[in-house]
Amino acid sequence: MSQTSVVNKDTKDNVCNEEVYSQLFRANSKTVFNYIYYKYGNEEKAYDAVQEAFTRLWENCSKVTPPxxxxxxxxxxxxxxxxxxxxxxxxxxxxxxxxxxxxxxxxYVMEENEFKKKLDTALNGLPENQRTTFLLNRIDGKKYAEIAEMEGVSVKAIEKRMHLALKSLRDQIDGI
Amino acid sequence: MQENYLAKWLNNELSEEELAAFKKSDEYASYQRIIETSDTLEAPDFDTETALEALRNKQSLTDTKVIRLKPFRRFLKVAAAVVVIMIGSYFYLNTLEETFTTQYAQNEEITLPDASKLILNADSEVSFSAKKWDKKRKVALKGEAFFKVAKGKKFTVETDQGTVAVLGTQFNVENRKGIFEVTCFEGLVSVTYQDKETKLPAGSSFMVIDGKIIPTEKTNTALPSWINKESTFKSIPLKYVFEELQRQHAITVQTQNIDLNKLFTGTFSNTDVTLALQSISVPSQLKYKSEGNKVLFYAESAP
Known part of the structure; x- marks a missing residue:
């Protein structure tokens, strides 16, 4: 599998380069972890997903360009x-x-905690793709375009999810 | 309000009028609070460095395991070896020389590729490359042979004692232990012995016995005597005469009380053993006893 990677392992600008690979890991692993966690709410599985995704990247490093x-x-x-x-x-x-x-x-503190509980419940009540999009944007500060790239959908679809997510959250919390 | 305005609002993409209108709406405060609270949320801890470390350990384990055999490459190795062997043997066979050998008491006439002829005397060997004959007329000789060379390029006879080169002629080369003799019967023969060239006109001989060049008389014969089933000697030490006798009759010669360096002049038959034995013993005043394939020569005066 990684046989072909040996050929150009040391060229810069190649995922097979140890430095380039580590850089990619540092830049993206946390978001990958969060992404999977927002979807499934399982920390262990999210961690495994990071390991698996980056292992595959290493194995196919000669076929995948850094971008x-x-x-x-x-x-x-x-x-x-x-x-x-x-x-x-x-x-x-x-x-x-x-x-x-x-x-x-x-x-105020009591009221605030009450609100947080409602928000938690509301978030868990969201469809998985809306929740993931919303949290990636709010917690990880990901732009719609980035989320669109991760999910493999258009920016407009992400905007739609975002809109619907916020609307559902408010409906849920305000009890509409 | 435009499509997905909540998403646009979060991204600061609303126009001033839209934003003002949105802020006046009842739900704005709710949205504002949801966003404010959401922004204090944190994801579970994730230690990037620890995860990277774990990944590297896993990879170093799997990396060493990933060895893909390429069976086709192995096949190629075998194929390459076969090709090399085939090409090698083709060239080897191509350059391989043809060799003719005669045993004791045997003569053989050989026609060379350009219709030149050579007659091999007993116990002799000649080899040449038929493939390269067009470029180089060259034969290697051990023993004795008579050559009738067709006219053409230089014809070379290589022996371990000297080289004989001609253009087109008839000559005899004797290359035996202790004796190197070249006799020219027709044309001109060049003999190179110890880097010295000697030109032999028709009827003359060049002879080396035991490393010494011996002056020879002119011969009048047109062919060497052995071609006519006789062996002729002129002042040749007896030991070489006996050796020739052994070769021509396939017998073993033993001697007793005889000076082998005594010179012999005469001829013996290559067909009749008894006649040959007499031809040697009578003029040399020797006696002989013959028993099967063995002949013992001894001095007459001996007891």
Whole structure:
């Protein structure tokens, strides 16, 4: 499998180059992990997906050019659990807002926690592709175009998912 | 409001009017809060370096295992070897020389590729390359042979003692242990012995016995005597006469009390053993006893 990779292993600008490969890993592994986690809510499987996707990338390093590598790992990770894994509950943490907590009244804090719980529930109630798109955008700061590339769909489709996701969240939380 | 305006809003792509209208709407506060709260969300921890380390360990294990055999490449090796052997043997067979050998008491007439002829005396060997004959008329000789060379390019006889070169003639070459003799019967023969060239006109001989060049008389015969089933000697040490006797009659000669360096002049028959034995013993004043294939010569005066 990696037989052909031996031929041009050391040329720069090639995924077979150790440095280029590590760089790709550092830049994309976390997002791959999150991407799979947002979809299925399973940390272990998300970690495995990262390992599997990058192992495949290494094995096919001579066939995948660096610009294509990103889309390649997302495709591998995505296909890995397609129709295999059942989505579990996604558990996300909330960062502490250090500066503001001191001045907030207990009522406000309670109300805030209540809201977070509602948001959690609402997020888990979203269709998997809407949730993934929404979280990639909000948590990972991914642009619609990037998400579109990962999912292999148009930017417009991502905008649609984003719109619907936000709309559903509000409907759920406001109890409409 | 345009399509997917919520997505556009998040991306700051709404026009000023759209944004103002959206901000006035009832749901704006809700959306604003959802986004604000969402933005404090964090994904589970993921240590990139640890994951990369784990991946490398896994790869170093699998990398060494990935050995794909190329059976076709192995086949190619065998095929290449076969081709080399075939080409090699073709050239070897092509350059292979033709060799003719005579045993004791045997003569053989050989026609060379250009119709030149040579007659091999007993216990002799001649070899030449028929393929290269057009370019080089060259034969290698061990023993004795008579040559009738057709006119043409230089004709060379190589022996371990000297080289004989001619254009077209009849000559005899004797290349035996201790004796190297060339006799020219027709034309002109060039003999190179120890890097010295000697030109032999018709009827003359060049003779080396035991490394010494011996002056010879002119011969009047048209052919060497052995062609006519006789062996002729002129002042030749007896040991060489006995050796020739052994070759011509396929017998073993033993001697007793005889000076083998004594010179012999005479002729013996190559067909009649008894006659040949007498031809040697009588003029040399020797006696002989014959028993099967063995002949013992001894001095008359001996007891």
């Amino acid at each position: 294509k590598a990103k889309a390649y790992v997302y495709t591998i990770a995505n296909n890995l659990y397609l129709n295999v894994l059942k989505a579990e509950k996604v558990r996300l943490k909330y960062a502490d807002r250090v500066n503001t907590t001191n001045h907030e009244t207990p009522e």
